[in-house]
Amino acid sequence: MAQKKLGKQTFKFSSNPIISSEAAVVGPMEGKGPLGEKYDMVLDNTFAGENTWEKAEQKMMQYSMELALEKKGFLPSDLDIYLAGDLLNQIISANFTARFLNTPFLGLYGACSTLIEGLCVAGILLDGGFVDRIGVSASSHHNTAERQYRYPTEQGTQRPMTAQWTVTGSGSFVVENSGSGVILTHATIGKINDMGISNANDMGSAMAPAAFDTIKAHLQDTGRKPDDYDLIVTGDLGLLGSNVLKEMMRREKISVDNITDCGTLVYSSNQDSHSGGSGCGCSAIVLSSHFMGKLLAGEYKKIFFVGTGALLSPITSFQGESIPSIAHGIVLEYMGGRQ
Amino acid sequence: MELLKAFILGGFICLIGQLLMDLTPFNVTPGHILVGYVTCGAILSGLGLYQPLIDWGGAGAAIPLSGFGHSLAQGAIEGAKTKGLLGVIGGGLEATAVGIATAIGLGLVVASLFKPKG
Amino acid sequence: MGNVTNGMTEEKIWKKVKQREKIMSRSTLLSNLQMSEYQNELQKEHQKALYWETKASGEEKIRFTNLRNEIEIQQMLLVKPKQEAYKAIANRLAPKQTVVKNTIMAFIFGGIICTIGQIINNLFLQGGLAVKEAATSTSVIMISLSAFLTGLGYYDELGKIAGAGTIVPITGFANSIVSSAMEFKREGYIYGVGARIFTVAGPVIVYGTSVSIVIGLIYYFIK
Incomplete structure (x- = not known):
């Protein structure tokens, strides 16, 4: 019998995995938003110094993971596994970020639930005693999403009132099996x-x-x-x-x-x-x-x-x-x- | 007076498009609107109903994409008169060739000069 | 026959299917519990029918395929009333489109664009062009204006406010061509710009031309 399962869908962690570090990198519009002061890094423009938005999104994800690692003095090589995902076809932002980080990697896709999917899997892996330290990232970029899911960005279209604005930003977390915090x-x-x-x-x-x-x-x-x-x-x-x-x-x-x-x-x-x-x-x-x-x-x-x-x-x-x-x-x- | 008529008719034709987008339960995209206007314009023109609009409102009827459909239809009819069946097939595109070629040519030029800002 | 596994037989399943048909035709909202009971039942029967289907051949196989299809239809129908009830809630809470404002804006911007067209047209006429040439030249100018506004990144800002006011005029057609071409520059000039330039323009030309041929044909044969 599964010992850590409650009811039908819930897992209870016995070892209490800990989020030891986190960082967020966002685009200019998010930086001007109500939480603007709280992000670790706000980009000047949506290109992040790259020539495509896809590359810019990948950089945001990489920067947010690096910042989260740096806060604790870790390097990517200190991670036992990296879990990441994004909205683009074949989760390219995550795959290309993992290419830079050079750690064991599992790509995730849960659309906008990807981050929480990642934290759930991180908790399971840590609680199962498989790993000591995990990196989790998720990112999206307004313009990469628009050109994939909707219209060219320069096309003059009107968004209906029910539409939501895809966030340009990436958040990364370091989750460990010991320490203090959340x-x-x-x-x-x-x-x-x-x-x-x-x-x-x-x-x-x-x-x-x-x-x-x-x-x-x-x-x-x-x-x-x-x-x-x-x-x-x-x-x-x-x-x-x-x-x-x-x-x-x-x-x-x-x-x-x-x-x-x-x-x-x-x-x-x-x-x-x-x-x-x-x-x-x-x-x-x-x-x-x-x-x-x-x-x-x-x-x-x-x-x-x-x-x-x-x-x-x-x-x-x-x-x-x-x-x-x-x-x-x-x-x-x-x-x-x-x- | 001519300008006011163009404003009113042009505005009204666009207004119909807006109502189609906002009030229909389907997801009406710009693509649907453009295709719909060209097709409707051509059909109205074939029935002889679009020329009166142009006579009244000038650019107010010519500039909306239904006017483009009108040109296509009139081109085909004109072709049928002068060149027979070959004119039927080619007449529409002949009449609109300048506009299409301009848009394609400029599309290429602008795409190579500018980068989308988002 | 004789396909008896776990007490399920083909006749029993058909009988259940018929029973459920009555309940589903009423399309009343079932409770969550009833719903999941039916879902489990359907799932069990579906798996069975599918399994039998793989083992059978000839006419027997066709019978099982029919059974499986019936079950699949019921699986779909079962959730419909719940979905409709949900959509009603979501629709009620949805923010209202600002139809009046949008319509006024579409009228004003569409009107202005057409007026600009009329002014340009008049200038060409004054310059001595014939009516047809003036009209063609006007659309060339309008298309060019739209193309450069798109390149500079202003046309989409206008479109946000104007809606159909900037989509319906020929400038909107030009915008859709230029914006698609620009957007996919990074994917190369052949499969990016060259192919994508027709994303919206393609359908317009396809249907416009086809309708024009039909009209031409009708005219040719009636005249």
Whole structure:
């Protein structure tokens, strides 16, 4: 019998894997957002000194991992394994970053849930006693996503109000099996949900049921209530998705008082993002800067962080398929120590 | 007066496009709009309904892409009159060749000169 | 027959399928529990039918294929009412498109672009060009203006505000050509610029030309 499994979908870590370091590198628009001060590095422009946006995204991911390592005085060679993913076809940003880091590497794809998928896998590997130190990264770039999923960037199109703005940014984490700081206690692995939403400009509505499903499964598996957490944070549902999630929770009489969403925090309302931020980078940069900061300052003790991903592709969109979505959750707890 | 008519008719034709994008349940992209306007313009023109719009609103009907469809259709009709079946096939593109070639040529030039800013 | 495994037989499954058909035709919203019960049932039957299908041949195989298809249809139908109920919630909460503002903007910007076209056209006419030449020259100028505004990065900013006002005029056609060409420069001049330049322009030319040929043909034969 599995000893670390609770209920159907939740793993309980017994060794408490610890996030020992983290860093975020973001684009200029994110730097001007409400959390602008908190990021480790804000790029002057979206090209990061490269000649393509794809290279710029890869550099952001590499820089964020290097910064996270440097804070603890590590080198990539100190990592036992590197877990990373992004939104581009064949997860090129992650693969090309791993080429530079020269560590054992597992590429991940969970669309915008990739970071949390990475932290879940990191927790499992550490708790299983396979490794001592793991690097986890996730990135997205507004312009690489636009040209892959939507229109050429210079085409004069109007984004609907339900659309979200893909975050340009990358967040990286070093997770270890000893130390002090913020520990991972539980991981809840999500199931694919598909409520028939096929509008690629409304990913919040597509993802909300997945987030709801994972939150419900987590509460059921652990026997906890939403109030047991200081916050339940979702990755990138945006304004609309977040409202839909709250509505779904209200209907099942689950308290919604402490629910928030990274997509609604990353931009201010005058930044014309419409329904908020999205993309792998969204939860990655907001967790590594804003929420890790609040946890380490002791402001929050316990957070349930749910990464949400819309698993669409331009091909399935053209074929009229609906959008399958997924959400993974991880419990972050502050244990004292590391400032 | 001519300018005002062009403004009103041109604005109105664009307004219909906006309503199509905002109020229809389907995901209407710029591609759909452009193709739809060219096709509708050509059909209206074939029925003899587009020339009156041009006569009234001038550039207000000629500049929207439906005017491009009008040129295509009139080209084919003109070709049918003067050159028979070969004119039917080639007439549309002949009438619009300058516009298409300009756009393609400039597309290449601009693409080599500029870099997208995002 | 005689395909008995785990107590399931072909007749039993067909019977279940028929039973469920009645329930599903009502398309009422099932509770989560009922839903997952049906889903499990369908999954079990689907696997069985699939397995039998691989073992059978000839007419028997066709029968199992039909059974499997029926089950697949029911699997799809089962979730429909739940999806519809969800879509209703999501639609209710969706922020309203700013239709009135968008429409006004489309009207104003579309109008302005056409007025500019009219001014240019008039200048050409004054310069002594014939009506047709003036019209063609006007579209050349409009296309060029749009191409350079796109290159400088202004046309997409206009498009954000103007919507269809900048898509519908021929300048929007030029913008779609130039922006696609620019965007894929890094993928090379052959498969990048050369191929992608027609992403939006291609369909416009394909359907425009085809319709024009049809119209020409009709005219040719009726006249």
